[in-house]
Amino acid sequence: MDxxxxxxxxxxxxxxxxxxxxxxxxxxxxxxxxIMFFHVAGLYVTLHAEFLAAVQIVVYAGAILVLxxxxxxxxxxxxxxxxxxxxxxxGLLGVVLxxxxxxxxFQSQATASAPAASVDPVAGPGNTxxxxxxxxxxxxxxxxxxxxxxxxxxxxxxxxxxxxxxxxIQ
Amino acid sequence: xxxxxxxxxxxxxxxxxMGVVMLTVMVLxxxxxxxxxxxxxxxxxxxxxxxxxxxxxxxxxxxxFKEDIIPAGANKFLFTLAPILALxxxxxxxxxxxxGPSLTIEVFGMQIKPFVISDINIGILYILxxxxxxxxxxxxxxxxxxxxxxxxxxxxxxxxxxxxELNVGLAIVGVxxxxxxxxxxxxxxxxxGGFWNWFILAMPFPxxxxxxxxxxxxxxxxxxxxxxxxxxxxxxxxxxxxxxxxMRFAFFFxxxxxxxxxxxxxxxxxxxxxxxxxxxxxILGYIGxxxxxWMENVVWFAVKVYFFLFLFFWLRATLPRLRxxxxxxxxxxxxxxxALGNIVLTAIAAYFFPR
Numbered sequence: 001m002d003x004x005x006x007x008x009x010x011x012x013x014x015x016x017x018x019x020x021x022x023x024x025x026x027x028x029x030x031x032x033x034x035i036m037f038f039h040v041a042g043l044y045v046t047l048h049a050e051f052l053a054a055v056q057i058v059v060y061a062g063a064i065l066v067l068x069x070x071x072x073x074x075x076x077x078x079x080x081x082x083x084x085x086x087x088x089x090x091g092l093l094g095v096v097l098x099x100x101x102x103x104x105x106f107q108s109q110a111t112a113s114a115p116a117a118s119v120d121p122v123a124g125p126g127n128t129x130x131x132x133x134x135x136x137x138x139x140x141x142x143x144x145x146x147x148x149x150x151x152x153x154x155x156x157x158x159x160x161x162x163x164x165x166x167x168x169i170q
Numbered sequence: 171x172x173x174x175x176x177x178x179x180x181x182x183x184x185x186x187x188m189g190v191v192m193l194t195v196m197v198l199x200x201x202x203x204x205x206x207x208x209x210x211x212x213x214x215x216x217x218x219x220x221x222x223x224x225x226x227x228x229x230x231x232x233x234x235f236k237e238d239i240i241p242a243g244a245n246k247f248l249f250t251l252a253p254i255l256a257l258x259x260x261x262x263x264x265x266x267x268x269x270g271p272s273l274t275i276e277v278f279g280m281q282i283k284p285f286v287i288s289d290i291n292i293g294i295l296y297i298l299x300x301x302x303x304x305x306x307x308x309x310x311x312x313x314x315x316x317x318x319x320x321x322x323x324x325x326x327x328x329x330x331x332x333x334x335e336l337n338v339g340l341a342i343v344g345v346x347x348x349x350x351x352x353x354x355x356x357x358x359x360x361x362x363g364g365f366w367n368w369f370i371l372a373m374p375f376p377x378x379x380x381x382x383x384x385x386x387x388x389x390x391x392x393x394x395x396x397x398x399x400x401x402x403x404x405x406x407x408x409x410x411x412x413x414x415x416x417m418r419f420a421f422f423f424x425x426x427x428x429x430x431x432x433x434x435x436x437x438x439x440x441x442x443x444x445x446x447x448x449x450x451x452x453i454l455g456y457i458g459x460x461x462x463x464w465m466e467n468v469v470w471f472a473v474k475v476y477f478f479l480f481l482f483f484w485l486r487a488t489l490p491r492l493r494x495x496x497x498x499x500x501x502x503x504x505x506x507x508x509a510l511g512n513i514v515l516t517a518i519a520a521y522f523f524p525r
Binding site: 027031034050051053054055057058061062063066067069070073074127128 | 298299
């Protein structure tokens with residue numbers, strides 16, 4: 001049963017990711033991305049990571065993609081030809097990534113360990129509590145660094161947006 | 171066999187909840203016009219049936235038989251998809267709302283919770299997630315209509331929903347800190363035993379500020395007056411659904427009212443104790459009718475939800491529409507700091523005085 005769900009989600013994720021870059025209409029691309037986000041969330045649910053699934057939808061589908069759509073609609077491009085001759089670069093990157101994946105795959109085959117014992121989802125504290133504990137104990141430093149980077153990005157965005165007003169006053 | 175039975179029970183529950191929601195939407199369309207009428211010293215609709223009580227049916231029939239027009243130059247696929255994208259997230263959120271006490275009854279050897287379709291452990295996040303998806307219907311509807319008014323309405327809605335969704339999320343955090351759970355069933359149960367235990371008043375830190383932020387943001391998120399800029403009729407004709415007619419228009423309309431009911435249910439469950447009565451226990455329980463106590467709980471939940479729905483109408487009759495810059499400034503510079511401050515204070519209070 002789990003396998004059926006996994007293959008369904010994986011297939012849709014792969015297909016919609018391709019569509020995001022293949023479709024000519026940017027609004028359709030954004031919609032393909034929306035479907036992909038939902039299926040990634042579905043993948044999290046099959047892994048019993050419900051919190052991550054919900055956050056995935058709230059943050060990516062609910063906020064970031066809406067902003068993308070916002071920009072795409074303002075540009076009102078029906079089809080943009082400028083970005084459609086990147087085949088050489090894309091091909092090169094694709095080959096490199098594929099080699100990497102194949103190498104990794106065979107390495108993990110060589111050191112094949114028994115599949116991790118499936119964790120009983122009912123026992124112990126909930127998924128949300130576990131993530132909170134891991135973030136604030138084991139991974140406290142990376143967590144704080146990430147928030148610092150986000151803060152810097154936020155200040156940067158404010159300064160960039162404010163530049164205009166500053167010049168006008170002077 | 172068991173899966174089939176479980177499926178049948180779930181479908182029955184879903185059908186019951188959808189029926190109640192749709193019925194409430196019908197009641198609301200009439201109630202809104204009646205309440206607005208009374209507040210403005212009018213009678214409201216009086217023509218169809220006694221005192222106009224059959225008006226919703228007449229409205230529904232009219233919308234059903236209207237011609238369905240897709241404007242020239244519109245993106246046909248997205249124009250069709252947008253109303254569905256608006257309606258489905260509004261209805262799907264009701265899956266985790268507890269309408270009554272969390273009893274379990276046995277049907278054919280299965281444990282069934284009759285008053286909640288699905289008690290998942292991230293209930294409130296689930297509602298937030300799908301509420302944010304509802305914005306797509308509005309944005310895409312505005313874009314695909316190929317009309318300037320619709321596009322402007324859609325863009326306004328995108329900015330507004332993102333800004334105020336943040337405040338909704340942050341206002342809820344205080345309640346989650348106090349209850350220690352994301353499940354709406356557990357949050358409601360944590361408020362049992364009288365109105366002084368409701369999270370709006372509960373010690374160690376009453377969530378009254380979070381409650382005010384939540385209610386205002388909820389009004390903004392449902393695009394209701396005074397935050398109805400996406401459909402401001404005096405400037406944008408009808409905003410994002412200017413070009414819609416017939417059933418597609420009805421879908422947007424139902425979605426707006428279903429969203430109102432949903433945010434009212436969430437507000438009642440989070441801040442006003444959900445189905446808990448404002449006194450400990452239930453009166454029916456005290457006089458020995460324990461098996462009927464659920465009725466009293468369900469009635470209390472309905473009373474709270476209708477209080478919020480009345481508030482929506484009341485605001486509409488009272489307040490003028492905000493200007494767009496006022497809306498943004500209010501959201502980011504007033505509501506956001508209050509919500510953040512509430513989280514900090516609640517966290518400190520909850521640390522020193524654990525419940």
